[in-house]
Structure formats: C-alpha cells, structure tokens
Amino acid sequence: MKPRHKRIAIIAAGLGVLALASALVLNAFRSNLVFFFSPSQVMANEAPRGKAFRIGGLVESGSVKRADDGLTVRFRVTDTAHTVVVVYTGILPDLFREGKGVVAQGRLEADGVFAATEVLAKHDENYMPPDAAHAIEQAQKAQKSVVTQ
Amino acid sequence: MVPEIGQFALILALLLALAQGVLPIVGAARANSAWVSVARPAAQGQFVFVAIAFGCLAWSFANNDFSVLNVATNSNSQLPLQYRIAATWGSHEGSLLLWVLMLGAWTVAVTVFSRHLPEEMVARVVGVMGLVSVGFLLFLLLTSNPFERLFPAAPDGRDLNPLLQDPGMVIHPPMLYMGYVGFSVAFAFAIAALLGGRLDATWARWSRPWTTLAWCFLTLGIMLGSWWAYYELGWGGWWFWDPVENASFMPWLFGTALIHSLAVTEKRGSFKSWTVLLAICAFSLSLLGTFLVRSGVLTSVHAFATDPKRGIFILAFLTVVIGGSLALFAWRAPRVGLGGKFEPVSRESMLLANNVLLVAAAGSVLLGTLYPLFLDALKLGKISVGPPYFDAVFVPLMTPAVFLMGVGPLARWKEASLPEIAVRLKWALGVSLLTALLLPFVMGRWTPLVAFGLLLGAWIIATSAVALKYRLSRHDGNNLWARLRAQPRSYYGMLLAHCGVAVFIIGVTLVKGYETERDVRMAVGDSVTVGSYAFRFDGVQEVSGPNYGGARGTIDVSRGGRHVKVLHPEKRVYHVQQMPMTEAAIDTGIFGDLYVSLGEPVSGGAWSVRVYHKPFVTWIWGGCIIMALGGLLALCDRRYRVSVRRSEAIVTAGGKKGAGASGAAA
Numbered sequence: 001m002k003p004r005h006k007r008i009a010i011i012a013a014g015l016g017v018l019a020l021a022s023a024l025v026l027n028a029f030r031s032n033l034v035f036f037f038s039p040s041q042v043m044a045n046e047a048p049r050g051k052a053f054r055i056g057g058l059v060e061s062g063s064v065k066r067a068d069d070g071l072t073v074r075f076r077v078t079d080t081a082h083t084v085v086v087v088y089t090g091i092l093p094d095l096f097r098e099g100k101g102v103v104a105q106g107r108l109e110a111d112g113v114f115a116a117t118e119v120l121a122k123h124d125e126n127y128m129p130p131d132a133a134h135a136i137e138q139a140q141k142a143q144k145s146v147v148t149q
Numbered sequence: 150m151v152p153e154i155g156q157f158a159l160i161l162a163l164l165l166a167l168a169q170g171v172l173p174i175v176g177a178a179r180a181n182s183a184w185v186s187v188a189r190p191a192a193q194g195q196f197v198f199v200a201i202a203f204g205c206l207a208w209s210f211a212n213n214d215f216s217v218l219n220v221a222t223n224s225n226s227q228l229p230l231q232y233r234i235a236a237t238w239g240s241h242e243g244s245l246l247l248w249v250l251m252l253g254a255w256t257v258a259v260t261v262f263s264r265h266l267p268e269e270m271v272a273r274v275v276g277v278m279g280l281v282s283v284g285f286l287l288f289l290l291l292t293s294n295p296f297e298r299l300f301p302a303a304p305d306g307r308d309l310n311p312l313l314q315d316p317g318m319v320i321h322p323p324m325l326y327m328g329y330v331g332f333s334v335a336f337a338f339a340i341a342a343l344l345g346g347r348l349d350a351t352w353a354r355w356s357r358p359w360t361t362l363a364w365c366f367l368t369l370g371i372m373l374g375s376w377w378a379y380y381e382l383g384w385g386g387w388w389f390w391d392p393v394e395n396a397s398f399m400p401w402l403f404g405t406a407l408i409h410s411l412a413v414t415e416k417r418g419s420f421k422s423w424t425v426l427l428a429i430c431a432f433s434l435s436l437l438g439t440f441l442v443r444s445g446v447l448t449s450v451h452a453f454a455t456d457p458k459r460g461i462f463i464l465a466f467l468t469v470v471i472g473g474s475l476a477l478f479a480w481r482a483p484r485v486g487l488g489g490k491f492e493p494v495s496r497e498s499m500l501l502a503n504n505v506l507l508v509a510a511a512g513s514v515l516l517g518t519l520y521p522l523f524l525d526a527l528k529l530g531k532i533s534v535g536p537p538y539f540d541a542v543f544v545p546l547m548t549p550a551v552f553l554m555g556v557g558p559l560a561r562w563k564e565a566s567l568p569e570i571a572v573r574l575k576w577a578l579g580v581s582l583l584t585a586l587l588l589p590f591v592m593g594r595w596t597p598l599v600a601f602g603l604l605l606g607a608w609i610i611a612t613s614a615v616a617l618k619y620r621l622s623r624h625d626g627n628n629l630w631a632r633l634r635a636q637p638r639s640y641y642g643m644l645l646a647h648c649g650v651a652v653f654i655i656g657v658t659l660v661k662g663y664e665t666e667r668d669v670r671m672a673v674g675d676s677v678t679v680g681s682y683a684f685r686f687d688g689v690q691e692v693s694g695p696n697y698g699g700a701r702g703t704i705d706v707s708r709g710g711r712h713v714k715v716l717h718p719e720k721r722v723y724h725v726q727q728m729p730m731t732e733a734a735i736d737t738g739i740f741g742d743l744y745v746s747l748g749e750p751v752s753g754g755a756w757s758v759r760v761y762h763k764p765f766v767t768w769i770w771g772g773c774i775i776m777a778l779g780g781l782l783a784l785c786d787r788r789y790r791v792s793v794r795r796s797e798a799i800v801t802a803g804g805k806k807g808a809g810a811s812g813a814a815a
Contacts, residue, residue, distance in 0.1 A: 006493055013493075014505060025513040025542050029520075032538035036531035054533060070670030070751030090668050091748035091757050094383070094729045105533075 034105060040139050042108065043082040049108050052117070055084060056103035064098055077102060077114075081139035088116040096121040152217050152296040155205030159296075162198035162249075163286040165191050169256075169279030173272035174344065185268055188275040189260040195282060196253035203250045206295050207237045216302035219243060219295045225308035225725050227696035235319040236309045241443055242295035244322055248439065249285045251323075251330045252278065259334060259359070266355060273341035274334070281333055284466045292459045308696065308725035317377035325370030325397060329435040331363020332400060335407065336432035339425040340474060343481040348425065353415035358784040360411060360428070364404045365780040371397050372773035383731035383746040385666065385761045387769060390539040395518040396438035402511035403431035406504040408780075413500050417562055419488030420497075423504070426478060433471045434511075440467065494567055496560040499553050506550040513542045551605045551654070554647055555612030559619065573619060577611035592663055592764070602658025609651035613644045642783025649775030656768025664763045668748070672755035680762035682708050682743060689747075689756060697721040697730075702756065704734065704745050713743075718758075720747045742766050 036054040037047040047053055060083055063076035071090060075098075076083040086104050096102060096119060106116035169191035176184025206219070210233045215221045223236045223243070238247040256278045263271045289295070312318065338356035342348040374394065379387040388394065407427040413420045440463040491497035517534040525531055555577065559570050585604035589595040620640070624632045665679050671686035678684075687703040699721035706713045716734035723730065733746035741764035748757030 003490070010493055010498070010501075017502075017505060018509065021509045021513070021546060024545060025516065028538045028541035029517065029534070032535050032541070034533045034535055036533065054531075066751060068752065070755060070757050071668055071748075091746075091759055094731055105535075 036103075038138060039077055039079045039082045039084045040142070042084050042114070047108055049110075052105060052107055054103055054105045055086070055114055056101070059096070059098050059100060059102050061098045077104065079139040081142060084114050085112070086114045086116050086119075088119050090119075092119055093121045151205045151208055152214070152298065155202040155209075156294070156296040158198040158202040158205065159286060159290055162195045162202065162253075163283065163290060165195040165198065166279050166282040166286055169195055170276055170283050171279075172276075173279075174276035177269040177272045177276075177344070180269075182268070185272040188272045188279075192253070192256040192260050192275050192279065195279070196250075196257045199246075199250050199253045202296075203237070203246055206243060206246060207234055210234060210237050213306070214302075215304070215306055216299055217295075218297040218299040221299050221303040221306045223306065223309050225306040225696060227724070228306075228309055228314070229695055231319070232309055232314050235313070238322055239309050239313050240295075242289070242293045244326075245285065245289050245293055246295050247323065248326050248330065249282060249289065251326050252282050252285065252333060255330050255334055256282070259337075263355075270341055270345060270352075270355075273344050274337040277337035277340045278333055281337075281470070284470070288459075288462055288466065292462050306725075308723060311697070311721070311723040311726065311728050311730045312381060314723075315377065315381055317373055317381065321370060321373040321377055324366055324373055326439075328363050328365075328367025328370050328404075329400065329439055331359065331366055332404060332428075332432045332435045334363065335360040335428040336474070339428035340477065342425060342485065343477050346481060346484040348414075348421045348485040350415050350418050353411050353424070354789070356428075357408070357411045357415060358789045360404070361408055361780050361784040364401070364408055365777040365784075367397070367401050367404060368773055368777045368780070371401060372770050372777075375773075376770045379766070380733055380735055383733050383759070385664075385733075385744050385746075385759070385763065387766070390514075390517070390536045392518045392522075393442045395514050395539075396434075396441045399511045399514055399518075400431050400434040400438055402507050402514070403427060403434055406507040406511075407431050409500050409503055413497055414488070417489045417491070417497060419491065420501070421485050421488055422478075422482045425482065425485065427504070427508075429471075429474045429478060433467075433474070436467055436470060489563070491562070492564040494560070495565045496557055496562050499557040499560055499565075503550050503553055503557070506546055506553075510543055510546040510550075513546065514539060517542075548605065551609065551650070554650070555608050558616040558643065558647075559612070573615060574612060577608065577615045580611045581607040589662070592659065594663075596662060599658055599662035602654055602662070606651040606655035606658065609647055609654070613647055613651075617644060637786050637788070639783040639786040639788075642779045642781070642786070644779070645782055646776045646779025649772045649777075649779055651772070652768050652775055653772025656765050656770075656772055659765040660763055660769065664761065664766075666759070666761045668757065668759050670751055670755050671758045672753060675755070677758075677760055679760045680764075682706055682713065682762060684745065684758075684760050686756070686758060689750075692719065694721070696725065697723045700747065700750075702734075702745075702747050702758070704758075706736070706743055716743065716745050718745045718747045720749070737767060739767060740765060 034052055034054055035048075036056065039055065039057050041047060042055060047055075055077060057077045057079040060076040060078045063074075063083075065074045067073070072087065073089075073092060074085060074087045077086050078084075086106075088104070088106075100121065103120045104114065104116040105118040105120075106114055109115050168187060172184040172191070173188035176182070176187070206217075208214075209217045209220050210224050211230065213220070213224065213226050213233070215224075219240055219242055220236075223240045224233050228236070236243070238244045256275060259274060259278070260271070263274075335356055338352065338359070342352050371394075374397065375387045378389070379385065407424065410420050410424045410427055414424045443459065443463070517538050521532050521534060555574065556570055559573055581604050584607035585600040588603050589599045592599075620636065621629070621632045624635055627635070667677055667679050669675075669677050671677065673686060673688045676683055676685040683706070685705040685707070687705055689700045689702045692699055692701040699719050701717055701719045704716045704718065706716060714736050716736060718734040719732040721730050721732060722728065731746050733744055735745075736743040741762060744759075744761035744763060746759045748759060750756050
C-alpha cells in the first residue's frame with residue numbers, strides 16, 4: 001500500500017500548508033480591514049473611535065487652512081449634508097482642491113477632528129472616487145426624502 | 150474618411166476572426182482539412198485589418214482630427230507629437246484596440262513559428278485565439294468604439310492626462326499587454342490539448358517558449374509600472390498593493406507557477422492536468438486584470454474613468470471564457486491522463502510545493518483585492534484592504550518558496566536524497582547566514598527584518614553558485630570553458646532568473662530598512678540633512694513647456710561638505726486640464742537614489758519640500774530586468790529550435806504527418 005500512503009501523505013501535507021496559509025491570511029485580513037464612512041455617518045456616531053477608517057466627500061470650499069509650519073493643513077470634508085474637520089500633516093496630493101472629491105484615511109480624535117494619515121484625491125478632471133460619490137449620493141437622497149415628507 | 154476606414158476595417162476583422170475562431174476548431178474535430186487550413190490565412194488577414202484600424206486611429210491623433218471623439222477627449226494641438234501618438238492607447242477604447250492588435254500579432258507569430266506542429270493542433274490554437282479576438286472586437290464595436298465621431302468637431306482637444314505624458318507611461322501599457330496577450334497563447338495551447346484529448350511532453354515543449362516569453366513581457370510591464378509610479382507620482386513609493394497593481398501581479402504569480410509546472414510536464418510528463426488548469430487560470434486572471442481597471446468599481450489612481458454599463462459585457466465575456474474553459478477542463482481532463490510517479494522528496498515535489506505556494510500567494514492577493522468589491526456589490530458596506538495585509542501575508546508565503554529555490558535545482562528528478570543535498574548546501578547556508586549577520590552593520594543598523602531579507606537574497610545567490618559548481622563538476626576532464634559552454638541555455642536562464650529574484654529581494658530589503666524621508670518647509674537658503682546628504686533649497690523660478698507652465702526649484706546636494714549634484718524638481722500646471730503635477734528630481738545611482746519633490750508654496754516665499762534618500766532602490770527594477778533576461782535566455786535554448794530543423798528534414802522525406810512524430814524524437 002506504499003504508493004497510496006505516499007499519496008495520502010502528500011495530500012495531507014498540501015492541505016496542512018493550505019490550512020496554515022488560510023489561517024494566516026484571514027488573521028491578517030481581519031486586522032487590516034478599513035471601513036468607509038460618510039461625514040453624515042461620522043456625525044451620527046456610526047464611525048469607530050480610536051480605530052482607523054476612511055472618510056470621503058467633497059472638500060468644502062473656503063475651508064482649507066494651512067498652519068504656519070507650512071505642512072499641517074486643516075480642511076472640512078462634506079457630503080452636502082454634514083461636515084467633518086480633517087487635519088493632515090504632510091504634502092497633499094496634486095489634485096487636492098476645494099470643491100473636488102477627496103478620501104482620507106485616519107482616526108477620529110476625541111475632539112471630533114479627523115486626524116488623517118493619508119489623503120487621496122482624484123486623478124483627473126472627471127474622476128470622483130466611487131466612495132466619495134456614493135456618500136454624496138446618499139446624503140442627497142436623504143435630504144430629498146426629508147423635503148418630500 | 151480615415152476614421153470610417155478604421156471602423157470598416159474593425160468590422161472586417163471581426164468577420165475574419167469569426168471565421169478564424171469557428172471553422173478550424175470544427176474542422177479539426179471533423180477531420181475536415183479544408184476548414185483546418187482556414188486558420189493561418191484568417192489569422193493573418195485579421196491582423197492586417199486590425200493594424201489598418203490602429204493605423205487609422207493613430208493617424209487621427211497625429212493629425213489632430215478633433216472630429217473623432219476619442220481624439221478630442223485625449224489629445225490637444227499643443228501636445229508634442231510623440232505623446233499624440235501615445236494617446237492612441239491612452240484611453241479605454243484605444244488601449245483595447247492595442248490589446249486586439251497585439252493579440253493579432255501573437256496569433257500571426259504562432260502561425261509562422263508552428264510549421265513543425267501537427268496541423269489540427271495549430272488549427273485549434275489559432276481558433277481559440279480567434280474566439281478571444283471575437284470577444285474583444287465585439288466589445289470594441291458594441292460598447293467602446295474608438296472611431297465615434299463628434300459633430301460639430303471640437304476646436305481643440307481636452308489634452309492627454311498629464312500623468313500619461315511621460316516615456317515610462319508610454320511603454321508600460323504595451324509591455325503589460327504583450328504579457329497578458331501572451332498568456333492567451335498558453336491558454337490556447339491548453340484548450341487545444343483538452344479539445345484534442347492529447348497532452349504529452351511534446352505539447353509542453355511547444356507551449357513553453359511562448360509562455361516564458363509572455364512571462365518575460367509581463368515582468369517588464371509590471372516593473373515599468375512600478376518604476377513609473379516611483380518617479381512620476383512624487384511620493385517615492387514603488388508598490389502600493391493597489392487593486393490595479395494586484396490585477397497585473399496575480400497573472401504574474403500564476404504565470405511563474407505555470408513556467409515551473411511546464412518544466413515538469415516537459416521533463417517527466419507529470420502535472421499535466423495541473424499545468425492545463427494553471428494556463429487557464431493565468432489567462433483568466435489576465436482578462437480579469439484587463440477588465441477590472443475599466444469597470445468603474447475601483448477607487449484607485451489607476452482606474453480608468455469609465456461607464457459601469459460596460460461592466461455587463463465584461464462580466465458576460467469573463468463568464469463565457471472562464472466558465473467555458475473550466476467546464477471543458479472538467480469534462481476532458483480525465484482523458485489527458487496522469488504522468489510519471491515521483492517520491493515525496495524529489496524535484497517534482499519541490500516544484501509542486503513551489504506551485505502551491507505561488508497559487509496560495511495569488512489567492513490571498515485576490516482575496517484582498519476582490520473582497521471589498523464583493524462587499525460593495527452586495528451593499529454590505531464599503532471597506533478597503535490596506536498594504537499591511539498584503540505584506541503580512543505575502544512574505545511568509547514566499548519565504549518557503551525562496552528557500553526551495555535553492556534546494557530544488559540540486560534535487561534529482563523522481564527521487565532525491567535530502568542528506569546529500571544538505572551536505573552540498575552547508576557552505577551556501579553558512580555564507581548566507583554570515584551575510585545576514587554582518588552586512589547590516591555595514592549599512593548602519595542591524596534589524597531582524599533586514600537580516601532576514603539579506604539571508605533570503607544571499608541564500609539564492611550562494612545556492613545558485615553551488616548548483617553551477619556541481620553541475621560543471623560532472624563533466625570531468627574538459628577545460629572550464631568547454632564545460633561552461635556545454636550547459637544548455639535554459640540552465641543559465643534559470644540561474645540568471647533566480648539571481649534576479651535575489652537582487653530584487655535585496656533591493657526591497659535595503660530600501661525598506663534604510664530609506665529616510667523628510668517633509669519640510671524650506672525657505673530660500675534653508676538646508677536639511679537626510680541620510681548623510683545635505684540638501685540646500687536655492688529658490689524657485691518660473692518655467693514653461695509646450696503645454697504647461699510651472700515652477701522649477703533648485704536644490705543643491707552635498708555630502709560631507711563636497712558638492713554632489715544640483716537637482717531641479719518641478720511643479721507644473723498643464724494649461725488645458727488645469728491640472729497640477731509634480732515632477733520629482735531624482736539622482737539615480739547603483740547604491741541609492743536622492744529624490745526631491747516640491748510640495749506647494751507656503752507663507753513667506755517658502756515651499757514644502759519632500760526629500761528622500763533611498764538606498765539600493767534601483768536594485769528592485771534591476772532585479773526584474775535580470776529576471777526577464779533569464780527568461781529570455783531560457784527560451785532561446787537550442788532544443789526549441791533543433792526540433793524544427795529535424796522535423797523539416799523528415800517532412801521533405803515523407804509527408805506532413807511525420808512532422809508531429811519527430812517532435813517526440815527530438
């Protein structure tokens with residue numbers, strides 16, 4: 001029965017490797033998922049505190065303020081219904097502009113300010129990150145339903 | 150007039166592709182030699198018409214014909230000529246046309262270099278490639294017509310995205326598509342084998358060079374994309390585990406598994422069904438990669454801005470190709486049969502382990518890339534999976550594979566002896582450990598991760614040297630030069646490619662371990678120290694180019710008081726799209742890069758500036774180039790050409806059918 005034993009051994013070893021790999025993958029997966037919330041959801045306290053997540057929408061016109069050190073910038077992100085203040089230290093991407101779409105990743109601080117570790121902006125004139133577009137769409141739908149009531 | 154010629158040419162190409170796809174395959178099944186012989190001329194005709202269509206589009210771009218919608222959306226009269234031509238494939242429609250053109254070119258290449266193959270096999274291979282062409286041409290004509298007109302014609306165009314106005318970006322898509330399309334040849338060979346019910350070592354020998362060539366192109370394509378992102382995006386990053394990057398990386402992983410699996414099938418006749426399955430999966434992932442970036446579902450700097458309605462056609466096409474080929478596999482694979490047996494410790498089992506690890510790595514990348522899309526499609530929320538996940542998963546899976554890279558070449562086929570291998574590798578292990586322990590101190594700091602990376606890199610190089618030594622020692626008596634020349638090119642190809650991987654690993658390890666980055670506010674005259682270099686900001690001047698205007702900074706770099714270089718980073722604004730863009734200034738060297746990019750102007754005439762020192766970063770791309778060269782060397786092996794000559798001799802002696810049998814003799 002030796003050939004059969006060998007085949008079983010190989011299959012068992014293969015399954016073992018796959019099981020190990022799966023455990024590794026799922027573990028890394030769970031600890032690295034980043035959820036997306038719109039400003040309305042953040043204001044409704046749906047976003048986690050102390051855990052990294054993404055927020056997106058439009059950069060509110062006139063809200064971009066740079067600190068004296070030149071590198072820290074504060075702006076407000078809005079989905080036309082609610083706004084959240086975001087602060088970021090570093091060089092902003094080229095296409096970051098007031099009135100255009102933006103997605104930021106970071107943590108919500110105790111004072112309600114979103115401390116961003118990463119800012120993504122759109123990459124050409126017509127492109128809006130789907131997440132940001134979705135957030136704006138949801139907010140507009142919500143507003144419309146309020147009006148018709 | 151010209152765009153209409155292009156459109157008609159595409160329609161004619163579609164009709165020829167239909168003939169090419171249907172007649173030869175049916176003819177091969179029914180032994181109808183008239184239909185079988187349709188394959189070559191149909192393929193060549195289709196290529197001619199697709200080339201005409203491509204030429205028409207390129208002509209429209211070069212001549213600023215803004216009555217063509219595609220030209221108006223992606224070009225501009227101020228755009229330099231080379232970028233106007235490159236804009237032909239800068240858009241969704243144009244790049245698909247490029248894909249079809251390349252598919253046609255590869256098909257013609259197959260028709261030319263397959264004189265020694267049996268006619269019904271060539272018919273099936275060309276037929277399958279014809280069916281893929283049909284799919285793409287239908288997609289082009291029905292949903293993404295590059296020749297759509299714009300009336301009244303625009304006075305000028307909207308300009309090409311400034312990010313694409315760059316030599317690296319011009320060559321990256323063609324290289325990548327050469328790789329994707331090349332895997333369609335491997336796929337076609339696999340489907341042909343399933344349809345014919347015959348799969349033997351000679352089949353593997355025929356498909357191997359094509360697969361390796363496709364793999365080489367894909368390696369170069371991915372490398373170009375990474376290098377481009379590094380110098381163009383201004384953030385100094387070279388890999389972001391971005392969904393679009395992953396979409397090109399997964400076929401690469403499967404392709405690597407495939408070329409190793411083909412080695413076993415060719416040498417020992419084993420792994421037959423597994424090889425066929427890998428070929429199907431590699432091509433399916435190529436298609437997935439091609440379409441994922443166009444479906445509109447990705448938040449990514451790469452994603453084409455496109456109409457999600459096209460997604461329906463794409464989904465249908467993918468279902469047909471992937472579902473159909475897997476169904477065919479399930480139905481016909483048992484016919485293909487098993488191969489030679491092997492022991493649990495043997496070169497075959499190590500290659501099998503290599504395959505399992507590569508596939509597992511690709512699977513985990515696939516999970517991280519697609520999971521957010523699935524969740525979003527099921528309206529279960531919007532998530533993203535960050536780079537830490539991919540790093541945490543990929544490295545542990547690849548480590549055993551790297552270890553096997555050293556052991557495998559020394560193991561014998563069918564049955565290997567572990568103690569014997571261990572004895573031979575003692576020295577290599579010792580050298581690797583020593584390098585891992587001592588080299589970090591030369592660089593500055595010792596960290597476990599850096600030591601680990603260096604261990605892997607040194608292991609590959611040391612074991613390759615040992616393997617070569619033992620291989621040469623088997624031909625005792627002759628002088629060294631004769632012995633070196635006696636080894637087949639495929640052997641040197643393997644060693645070179647593996648060493649390329651080592652160079653890559655060393656580059657990644659040293660960059661991640663020792664790079665330094667500073668974002669600072671600099672006024673004129675300010676200086677900042679990064680690594681052992683001092684960067685002094687000397688101010689900014691206005692500049693203008695053909696279609697942009699901007700600011701050009703001057704940074705003086707010195708080290709230990711001695712002047713090294715002057716760097717000129719730029720911040721440009723392209724007139725038409727009013728889009729700002731950063732042009733980083735990079736001083737490239739074998740031992741590291743100095744990288745400076747301008748942020749934006751801040752109060753007091755100062756600027757925010759990003760300064761990097763990236764040691765050994767060029768080794769990342771150098772390693773990829775070496776890998777591709779290794780692959781190229783391997784496929785130039787004489788045995789892929791000798792069989793042609795021998796079978797030609799047999800053909801002249803007696804009949805076409807003899808050509809197939811001689812393949813087995815060679």
